[in-house]
Amino acid sequence: MNKIPTPAEVLSAMITPAVLISAAGTLVLSTSNRLSRVVDRIRAFAAEAEVSQKAYTSKLISAEIHAAKRHLIAEQIVWLSKRLMLLRSAMTTLYAAIGLLVTTSIAVGFAALFQWRYGWIPVVLGIMGAGALLYGSVLLVQEARIAIRSTLHELAFLREAVSEHGKPHNPAIELPAASDNG
Numbered sequence: 001m002n003k004i005p006t007p008a009e010v011l012s013a014m015i016t017p018a019v020l021i022s023a024a025g026t027l028v029l030s031t032s033n034r035l036s037r038v039v040d041r042i043r044a045f046a047a048e049a050e051v052s053q054k055a056y057t058s059k060l061i062s063a064e065i066h067a068a069k070r071h072l073i074a075e076q077i078v079w080l081s082k083r084l085m086l087l088r089s090a091m092t093t094l095y096a097a098i099g100l101l102v103t104t105s106i107a108v109g110f111a112a113l114f115q116w117r118y119g120w121i122p123v124v125l126g127i128m129g130a131g132a133l134l135y136g137s138v139l140l141v142q143e144a145r146i147a148i149r150s151t152l153h154e155l156a157f158l159r160e161a162v163s164e165h166g167k168p169h170n171p172a173i174e175l176p177a178a179s180d181n182g
Contacts, residue, residue: 017078017101017126024097024133031094031140034147035087042080044051045073072157083143090139093132103117 049070056066107122124136 002129004115005112010109013108013112013122014105016108017104017129019129021098021101024094024101024136027136027140028091028098031087031090031136034140034143035084035091037085038080038083042077042084045080047072056152058095068157068161072154076150079146079153083146083150086139086143086146090136093136093139097129097136099131100132102127103121105175119182123165 052061052066052069052073055061056063061069096148104122104125107118111117111119111122
């Protein structure tokens with residue numbers, strides 16, 4: 001026969017998902033900051049494109065420099081768009097994880113009321129919430145990898161722009177080449 005749980009046991013089981021809720025909340029905060037940086041970067045590139053166009057129109061920079069700048073900005077916008085979509089998906093997934101984990105806590109209370117006859121419900125919800133948290137983390141890893149590749153690509157452009165004939169002035173500070181396998 002099923003033993004009736006004490007109130008302390010029920011409350012303890014209801015609080016257990018709070019650890020994962022806290023982790024998801026920290027990831028949401030981090031993801032919000034990353035999203036803000038992407039938006040700021042998009043705005044900076046928009047301003048940079050405008051300045052470059054004005055400089056080109058005023059004959060302050062050459063057509064070659066203007067074209068290279070436009071090419072870099074166009075490539076960076078592609079990277080930023082990919083990052084934006086991954087961050088949107090990660091935020092949605094992390095909020096879903098929080099909702100599932102909160103629902104798990106509530107379901108534990110209801111399962112205890114019914115003497116654990118429906119104990120499988122909080123277990124399933126908890127697994128779904130943890131799975132959503134894992135998936136959100138995977139999305140954030142993918143976004144971080146794109147951010148690093150994008151930054152390495154931009155650094156390669158800068159290295160070329162500040163060097164003579166594409167060779168760094170000081171080989172001791174040579175930057176790693178951007179690669180697609182990172």
